[in-house]
Amino acid sequence: MLRIINKALKESITVVTNMGEVGYLDYKGNPRAYVYAKVLDGLTEAKPALEMLSRGLLQNAAAKAFMSVKSILSALVVSNFGRLVEVVDVRRRVWYERVGYSAPTTGLIGISRDLGRIGIDVDKVVRIALSLHRFSRNGLDPNLVDYGDLDEVRDDIIEVVRWVTEVEGLFRDVWDEGLGRELEELRALLNRQGVKD
Numbered sequence: 001m002l003r004i005i006n007k008a009l010k011e012s013i014t015v016v017t018n019m020g021e022v023g024y025l026d027y028k029g030n031p032r033a034y035v036y037a038k039v040l041d042g043l044t045e046a047k048p049a050l051e052m053l054s055r056g057l058l059q060n061a062a063a064k065a066f067m068s069v070k071s072i073l074s075a076l077v078v079s080n081f082g083r084l085v086e087v088v089d090v091r092r093r094v095w096y097e098r099v100g101y102s103a104p105t106t107g108l109i110g111i112s113r114d115l116g117r118i119g120i121d122v123d124k125v126v127r128i129a130l131s132l133h134r135f136s137r138n139g140l141d142p143n144l145v146d147y148g149d150l151d152e153v154r155d156d157i158i159e160v161v162r163w164v165t166e167v168e169g170l171f172r173d174v175w176d177e178g179l180g181r182e183l184e185e186l187r188a189l190l191n192r193q194g195v196k197d
Contacts, residue, residue: 025037025038027078027081027101031078031079031081032173032174034075034078035075035078035079035171035173035174036174036179038071038072038074038075038078039071039072039075039167039171039174039175039179040178040179040182041067041068041071042068042069042070042071042072042075042164042167043068043164043179043182043183043186044182045064045065045067045068045071046064046065046068046160046161046164046165046186047185047186047189048060048061048064049061049062049064049065049068049157049160049161050157050161050186050189050190050192050193051189052064053154053157053158053193054192054193058135058150058153058154058157059135059136059137059139060136061157062132062133062135062136062153062156062157063132063133063136065129065132065156065157065160065161066129066130066132066133066136066160068160068161068164069125069126069129069160069163069164070103070105070108070129071103072164072167073103073108073111073112073115073122073126074101074102074103075171076115076120076122076170077096077100077101077103077111077115078101079170079171079173079174080115080118080120081096081101083118084096084114084115084118087114087117087118088114092110092114095107105130105133108126108129108130109126109127109130111126112126112127120170125159125160125163128156128159128160129160131145131146131147131156132153132156132157132160134146135147135153158190158193158195161186161190162190162195164186165183165186165187165190168180168183
């Protein structure tokens with residue numbers, strides 16, 4: 001049985017390679033596919049954030065909410081790459097080409113500022129997402145997080161997910177029925193949390 005699975009995997013890798021795929025998302029080779037995949041990832045990461053929130057698993061929910069924002073930011077960087085590199089210096093442009101396109105955690109504040117320079121305001125959600133990231137790793141340790149109680153964490157998770165439900169307008173060029181279905185599922189989960197759009 002194991003040989004059959006391995007053979008199938010090898011054949012599928014060969015087929016994928018023959019189709020021109022490289023085994024990872026290539027933002028330069030196919031930016032549209034990259035943006036689509038990251039938007040889809042952002043929408044789908046927000047769903048388990050709400051599911052975990054409803055179960056009281058706040059650190060896990062915070063981590064998922066953070067990853068959701070990170071994916072959407074990566075999609076924003078790539079979909080606006082041409083405009084971004086016009087407003088940054090050469091050093092920053094090289095950074096975007098090498099790693100910034102992936103929206104690394106250590107670069108999120110700078111990315112939010114650069115996006116703001118081209119009219120896309122994500123500063124608030126980025127700062128909330130970073131606070132959630134610290135909470136996901138450290139709990140309510142008063143020396144390491146910005147939260148005084150769990151209600152504040154819950155509110156921020158909800159706020160991040162609400163923001164994710166509003167990204168459709170930022171990605172009109174890749175939006176399709178599949179993303180629309182994911183968005184509707186996310187909105188339904190949000191409504192079950194008692195939150196109205």
